[in-house]
Amino acid sequence: MSLIIGFVFDRILGAPRLALSINLAWRSALQAPARSVLTILGVVIGVASVVLIAGLGDGARHAVANQIQAMGPDMIMVSSSHEAAGPRLRARHAADMRQRLPGAVRTAPQILVRVTAIGPVRAFDTRAIGVTSDYFNLGAARTVSGRLITRQDETGRERYAVLGSEAAERLFGSGGVAVGRQIQVNRVPFTVIGVLEPRGAGLFGEIDATIFVPLPTAAERLRGVRPGAPDQVDVISIQFDSSQSLRAGRGAVTGYLRQTLRVREGEADPFSLVSTEEFAEQTQALIGIVQAALAAVAAVSLVVGAVGVANIVLVSVGERTREIGLRSALGATPSDILRQFLAESVLLCTAGGLIGLASGYAIVWAAGALLGWSAGVSPLYVAAALIGGAGTGVIAGVAPALRAAALNPVDALRAL
Amino acid sequence: MPATGSWSGAVAAEPSSPGASHRQGAALVFSGVSKIYGQGASAVHALDNVDLTIARGEFVAIYGRSGSGKSTFLNLAGALDLPTAGAVTVFGAPPTHTLSRADAARLRNRQIGFIFQQYNLFARFTVAENVETPLVYAGLGAADRSRKVREALALVGLEELAARRPAELSGGQQQRVAVARAIVTGPDMVLADEPTGALDDDTGGAILDHLQSINRTLGVSVALVTHDPGIAERAGRVLTFRNGRLDGDERRSGAYGGEST
Numbered sequence: 201m202s203l204i205i206g207f208v209f210d211r212i213l214g215a216p217r218l219a220l221s222i223n224l225a226w227r228s229a230l231q232a233p234a235r236s237v238l239t240i241l242g243v244v245i246g247v248a249s250v251v252l253i254a255g256l257g258d259g260a261r262h263a264v265a266n267q268i269q270a271m272g273p274d275m276i277m278v279s280s281s282h283e284a285a286g287p288r289l290r291a292r293h294a295a296d297m298r299q300r301l302p303g304a305v306r307t308a309p310q311i312l313v314r315v316t317a318i319g320p321v322r323a324f325d326t327r328a329i330g331v332t333s334d335y336f337n338l339g340a341a342r343t344v345s346g347r348l349i350t351r352q353d354e355t356g357r358e359r360y361a362v363l364g365s366e367a368a369e370r371l372f373g374s375g376g377v378a379v380g381r382q383i384q385v386n387r388v389p390f391t392v393i394g395v396l397e398p399r400g401a402g403l404f405g406e407i408d409a410t411i412f413v414p415l416p417t418a419a420e421r422l423r424g425v426r427p428g429a430p431d432q433v434d435v436i437s438i439q440f441d442s443s444q445s446l447r448a449g450r451g452a453v454t455g456y457l458r459q460t461l462r463v464r465e466g467e468a469d470p471f472s473l474v475s476t477e478e479f480a481e482q483t484q485a486l487i488g489i490v491q492a493a494l495a496a497v498a499a500v501s502l503v504v505g506a507v508g509v510a511n512i513v514l515v516s517v518g519e520r521t522r523e524i525g526l527r528s529a530l531g532a533t534p535s536d537i538l539r540q541f542l543a544e545s546v547l548l549c550t551a552g553g554l555i556g557l558a559s560g561y562a563i564v565w566a567a568g569a570l571l572g573w574s575a576g577v578s579p580l581y582v583a584a585a586l587i588g589g590a591g592t593g594v595i596a597g598v599a600p601a602l603r604a605a606a607l608n609p610v611d612a613l614r615a616l
Numbered sequence: 617m618p619a620t621g622s623w624s625g626a627v628a629a630e631p632s633s634p635g636a637s638h639r640q641g642a643a644l645v646f647s648g649v650s651k652i653y654g655q656g657a658s659a660v661h662a663l664d665n666v667d668l669t670i671a672r673g674e675f676v677a678i679y680g681r682s683g684s685g686k687s688t689f690l691n692l693a694g695a696l697d698l699p700t701a702g703a704v705t706v707f708g709a710p711p712t713h714t715l716s717r718a719d720a721a722r723l724r725n726r727q728i729g730f731i732f733q734q735y736n737l738f739a740r741f742t743v744a745e746n747v748e749t750p751l752v753y754a755g756l757g758a759a760d761r762s763r764k765v766r767e768a769l770a771l772v773g774l775e776e777l778a779a780r781r782p783a784e785l786s787g788g789q790q791q792r793v794a795v796a797r798a799i800v801t802g803p804d805m806v807l808a809d810e811p812t813g814a815l816d817d818d819t820g821g822a823i824l825d826h827l828q829s830i831n832r833t834l835g836v837s838v839a840l841v842t843h844d845p846g847i848a849e850r851a852g853r854v855l856t857f858r859n860g861r862l863d864g865d866e867r868r869s870g871a872y873g874g875e876s877t
């Protein structure tokens with residue numbers, strides 16, 4: 201490595217003195233490898249944090265955008281409160297709101313059930329959602345094979361299932377063969393009629409692993425509701441035609457539901473509301489907090505790293521005092537000496553920056569693989585990590601290098 | 617007193633010397649030079665008002681007891697240190713105390729070669745790399761450097777050992793590497809501080825022979841510090857120091873650098 205750098209600077213760029221500085225720095229760092237590694241730890245952590253800030257932040261933002269795209273934009277989701285005694289949302293509320301609320305383009309009542317699904321390849325625990333045909337229009341879902349749930353499927357209470365891409369993969373080993381075949385959901389046989397395109401897992405990660413069935417089928421077969429019982433649902437999604445309608449719609453939804461559910465004044469809502477906008481804002485804020493914490497870690501680590509490197513270069517100057525005197529005698533100018541130790545500092549910190557970049561990227565990559573995020577670190581951050589590392593090296597190295605350069609040759613030569 | 621003026625014609629009598637054409641003027645002039653270490657009662661007058669001139673091409677022994685100021689003299693002569701009072705002039709350059717540190721370094725690099733008692737080689741570098749170091753500071757290209765290193769090592773008979781590290785050499789061989797390093801830049805003057813002090817008589821004698829041949833064939837001025845009268849005797853001129861003062865300045869013929877007088 202130093203041979204290559206030395207060769208480039210010496211033979212190709214014609215800068216033998218610079219090549220020597222780098223060569224000496226390299227040898228010095230390798231002379232006490234354990235010490236060098238410990239020294240650059242702070243820089244490693246600092247730069248890794250910077251990469252994490254960048255990579256995880258971008259990944260999380262991407263995931264949020266994906267999630268919203270998959271769920272559908274400009275949407276309010278209302279869920280029944282978790283208290284069993286309270287009034288419940290009903291499917292007819294959804295139909296009602298679709299007609300009454302200004303700007304509401306579609307509403308989708310849903311029943312959410314934790315299920316064990318068994319396919320020919322494997323059984324796994326997941327989530328089934330009972331949906332109406334309009335549900336799939338919220339996020340413009342498309343199938344890769346088969347078809348979506350229709351109104352006839354609803355009214356016929358068919359035991360049909362549409363599988364998320366990952367659910368199909370798990371149950372059948374490959375999504376391609378699923379359509380037309382049977383699965384069991386909580387021991388109830390269902391026929392697969394379609395497989396969805398992968399949506400990319402969002403923050404809640406389960407969209408691709410979900411099994412979709414007609415709403416009445418879910419109520420009767422998976423929840424055990426008697427036919428003719430009230431059409432209770434868990435969630436109603438309301439999609440608006442614009443973000444302005446969405447903002448205005450919030451109050452209208454609350455008003456409608458309080459009135460319909462006969463909530464008295466002063467009583468808390470027996471339901472909760474979240475809009476895609478809020479969801480985005482809240483997650484962005486959360487990402488911001490995590491990023492700020494990482495930034496603090498990065499800053500502290502880089503400062504600690506710089507102090508550590510400065511200290512070790514100072515030690516190196518001390519160890520090499522006699523060598524400095526000798527080099528002066530042989531014609532090294534103060535700037536040659538300065539460059540030698542500055543190079544040592546920059547070399548250590550740049551190495552720390554590269555290791556930090558690699559480990560930061562590895563963490564981003566692993567987290568991305570785990571959470572299904574599209575993890576990428578932009579070249580901008582690679583450059584920033586390198587420049588940051590080298591810059592830390594310059595800052596850390598200046599003081600000790602100046603001290604070395606200021607040594608009187610005779611005094612230095614006399615040192616033991 | 618230094619015999620100013622007596623040497624110039626003598627130097628010209630050496631036409632075979634490659635440096636003859638530019639060897640007009642003095643190699644080294646000390647005028648009223650004092651060096652005081654410390655202050656007040658504990659002050660040490662390492663050099664006390666020294667005046668002397670060394671001509672180009674001279675082989676001079678700096679002789680005196682331990683603590684008499686020989687090393688101090690050599691350090692001032694090589695612009696490694698500055699006088700407390702007076703002026704040191706090397707090869708007609710401005711007095712050393714008026715030079716910037718960088719200019720002093722360049723002066724050492726181009727015109728002076730140092731040899732120390734303890735060899736002072738870089739332990740982690742090969743023989744060739746050690747000899748090459750001053751050439752790197754001179755900014756020389758790689759091809760020129762390796763040629764000059766080969767020539768310098770050939771001169772001290774160590775071409776075969778170019779790839780070794782100092783620890784793999786005997787003391788005498790290490791000092792020969794130091795000699796090669798001192799002359800590799802083609803300096804005008806070599807300053808040697810007890811170069812044979814750590815060697816037995818035979819190996820030390822070989823080092824002196826190398827210094828003599830450098831002086832004779834290359835016309836390089838040599839100032840050799842020694843406390844050994846036997847070694848001083850072999851020089852063409854002996855400057856004797858006592859308690860920081862110049863106490864004697866003898867010339868003899870038949871010795872190193874002595875034919876010229």
Ligand SMILES: Nc1ncnc2c1ncn2[C@@H]1O[C@H](COP(=O)(O)OP(=O)(O)O)[C@@H](O)[C@H]1O
Binds near residue numbers: 653680
């Ligand atoms: N850096 C120094 N600080 C204080 N005293 C010094 C220093 N260097 C040399 N001396 C003193 O100056 C005197 C001359 O020293 P030096 O030139 O080394 O003598 P020599 O080389 O002839 O043995 C001695 O008394 C020595 O102790």
Ligand SMILES: [Mg+2]
Binds near residue numbers: 686687688
């Ligand atoms: Mg001495």
